[in-house]
Amino acid sequence: MNIIFSMPLLALAAIMASCSSAPYSIEHEDNPWADDYADVAMPDSMDAWGTYNVHDPSLRKVGDYYYMYSTDAVYMPRRPHGKWPKTGFLQMRRSADLVNWDFLGWAFDSIPGEGAKWVADNNGGRGPGNIWAPYMIPAPDGKTFRIYYCLSAFGKPTSAISLAEAPSPEGPWEHKGIVVRTNAETPMNAIDPSVAIDAEGRYWMHYGSYFGGLYCVELDPATGLAKTEGDLGHLVCRRADYVRGNLEAPEIIYVPEQGRYYYFGSYDPLMTTYNVRAARGDKAEGPFNDFFGKEISDTTSNFPILTAPYRFSEHVGWAGTGHCGVVTDGEGRYFMAHQGRLAPSYQMMDLHLREMFFTPDGWPVVSPERYAGTPAQVFADKDMAGDWEIIRVIEPEAKKDAMPEPSSDGKRDPLDGKCNLSIPLSLMADGSTDGDWKWEFDPETQLLSLKSDNEEISGLIVHQGHDWELEQRTILATGLDSRGRSVWAKRVK
Numbered sequence: 001m002n003i004i005f006s007m008p009l010l011a012l013a014a015i016m017a018s019c020s021s022a023p024y025s026i027e028h029e030d031n032p033w034a035d036d037y038a039d040v041a042m043p044d045s046m047d048a049w050g051t052y053n054v055h056d057p058s059l060r061k062v063g064d065y066y067y068m069y070s071t072d073a074v075y076m077p078r079r080p081h082g083k084w085p086k087t088g089f090l091q092m093r094r095s096a097d098l099v100n101w102d103f104l105g106w107a108f109d110s111i112p113g114e115g116a117k118w119v120a121d122n123n124g125g126r127g128p129g130n131i132w133a134p135y136m137i138p139a140p141d142g143k144t145f146r147i148y149y150c151l152s153a154f155g156k157p158t159s160a161i162s163l164a165e166a167p168s169p170e171g172p173w174e175h176k177g178i179v180v181r182t183n184a185e186t187p188m189n190a191i192d193p194s195v196a197i198d199a200e201g202r203y204w205m206h207y208g209s210y211f212g213g214l215y216c217v218e219l220d221p222a223t224g225l226a227k228t229e230g231d232l233g234h235l236v237c238r239r240a241d242y243v244r245g246n247l248e249a250p251e252i253i254y255v256p257e258q259g260r261y262y263y264f265g266s267y268d269p270l271m272t273t274y275n276v277r278a279a280r281g282d283k284a285e286g287p288f289n290d291f292f293g294k295e296i297s298d299t300t301s302n303f304p305i306l307t308a309p310y311r312f313s314e315h316v317g318w319a320g321t322g323h324c325g326v327v328t329d330g331e332g333r334y335f336m337a338h339q340g341r342l343a344p345s346y347q348m349m350d351l352h353l354r355e356m357f358f359t360p361d362g363w364p365v366v367s368p369e370r371y372a373g374t375p376a377q378v379f380a381d382k383d384m385a386g387d388w389e390i391i392r393v394i395e396p397e398a399k400k401d402a403m404p405e406p407s408s409d410g411k412r413d414p415l416d417g418k419c420n421l422s423i424p425l426s427l428m429a430d431g432s433t434d435g436d437w438k439w440e441f442d443p444e445t446q447l448l449s450l451k452s453d454n455e456e457i458s459g460l461i462v463h464q465g466h467d468w469e470l471e472q473r474t475i476l477a478t479g480l481d482s483r484g485r486s487v488w489a490k491r492v493k
Contacts, residue, residue: 024383026491029466029473032099032372035315035342035350041075043087050093050101054351056133056249057337058194059327060169062145066327067169068093068337068351069134069147072106075347089131090149092170098335098353099373104170107134107147112175115151115160122183123153133192133249133323136169139224140201145169146224148179148193148205157182157189157211163224177225179205180217180232188212188232192323195219196252196261198284206236206250206263213238213297214250214265216285236286237265237279240300246270249323252284257332258362263288263296264306264336266322271346273396274322275308276338278364291363291484301395303484306366307338307354308393310420312490315469317343317419321352336366343419357461357478360447365461365478368488372466374473379462383475384441384448385429387493389422393486396420425489448477448489457481460489467492 033051040048055073059066070091088106095101111131120127128151136147145166152159160181164173182190189211196204203221208214217226217233239245249266263279263286279288279296287295290302307324311317320341328334334356342348354366368391396419426434433439436452441462449458460479467474467490477489 023385024377024379024475024491026386026475026493027473029372029374029471031466031468031471035348035468037075037348037350038077041077041348043074046087046103046105049091049103051351053091053349054093054337055339055349056192056323057339057351058133058135058251058325059335059337060136060138061327061330062138062169064096065169066095066098067136068095068101068325069107069136071132071134072130073349075345075349077347090134090147094170097373098371101351107131107149107164107171107173111151112162112164114175115162115178115181118160118178118181119151119153119158122158123156126153128152129154135194135325137195139165140221143167146176147173148195150191150193150207152189152191157184157186157209159190161190161193161205161207165224176223179219179225180207182211182232186212186232188215192249194251194325196254196284198254198261202284204252204285205233206252207233208236208250209248210239210246213247218285234285235297236288237263237296237302238298239267245300251324251326253326253328253334254284255334255358258358260362261288262326262364264324264326264364265296265302266324266338267302267395268322270322271320271341273309274320274339275395276306276322276324276336277302278304278306280362291480304363304365304480305393305395305485306336306364307352307486308395308420309343310391310393310422310488311343312368312389312391312422312469313424313492318352319343319346319419320349326356334364335371355463355465357463359461359479360445360459363480365480365486367463367465367478368476368490369465369468372468374464374466377464378443378446379441379464379475380443381441382429384427384439384462384491386427386491388425388427388489388491390425391420391422391488392481393420393488395485448479455481457487460487465490 037052056071088109090107092104093101116127134149189209193207203219214237215233220227251264281288307321318340324338337353340352448460460477465476475491
């Protein structure tokens, strides 16, 4: 198996590349959309929300379209003037290319009553003010679509995950029942659902948060509800310190090319040091083991780490890079979507959608840059020579304060020095660099390796992509170091 392209495309691209003696040329390419969306953030500009106000995204391809669902979180830089535009609950979007998204509106015009009553009855009469973290999946009949969503008392384990169905991914959605419900007496929190189907056709819903960890419960495929009424499932993942070590938003996918189920979870506070980590296993319901072979139900920190707050040069940087959804195009390509909070305001929530690859050892990694529809390209040794920026994506120290005050001058470091910053590195044509590293590139596998006296980083997956900071088409690379931390690189000149 080739880790990047199907064999016919690779062979064709290699022939085309061999016909050209000129090295790769970086070209200007406009960004598909701006990062700062303050001018269209308010509900009276909702038609322009394609990639804006995206929080807790989940994705599914149905026919020719990708559908995305997200929590109804909105950045409001000012108070609205006049009558507040009519809005609803749970945002819906649609895209044909994973780059340009149409905002379709809201799944519900009111909060469904059954789950709201559970929360109110267990929260001193105070019901939920919003609906969180939707997840859509087709029903077994192929004609009905199910959306799972959660209602919660903020900051408490008093929650309910409910189910609604519709004849279309765009609705209209009809409430069908509560799947799991939790309160102060249960060891888990019923939020952030996702559903995986195993090889035997069994349905497994993963859910949970820092209140007790992540759990998995089997569903009845016929109804979409819990197979056994009242069953809350079994523990899948936990951490020791849930004050600074937040844990939530499980996503499990099966990758047939790898023959494994992959777990993705989000760690640490959502507005600051939010980051995505992965594990893998042989069953959809777990157990899952991390980069070092540790079972994630019995450890305090897991690797590999795929995303974390970062800043390339010529940009203010991104915080809150977590709560991911993963989607496939059905032809062997995978993409991860997650929120990114634009520093230093932290309140703007942009969609970050990155292509996902798998290392030679079968671990998922994501592109250092957001996907912009850039076509695939095969490279030669000579294309690597140039000026690069590299980010070592390490986990920042978790901040207890999950709701920091925005910077008023726009100059403060996005995470008070805890952001992953890029460093420059020039790759010379002879395999040396302007630092302590030497580099090698394998044209057959399209893998780049860096080696110093103290460390070797091998198997960086090279691919063509869009540089959002410098607005140009360029060469990108992504992979893991020996400690299970992502390494991101892009050629800037």
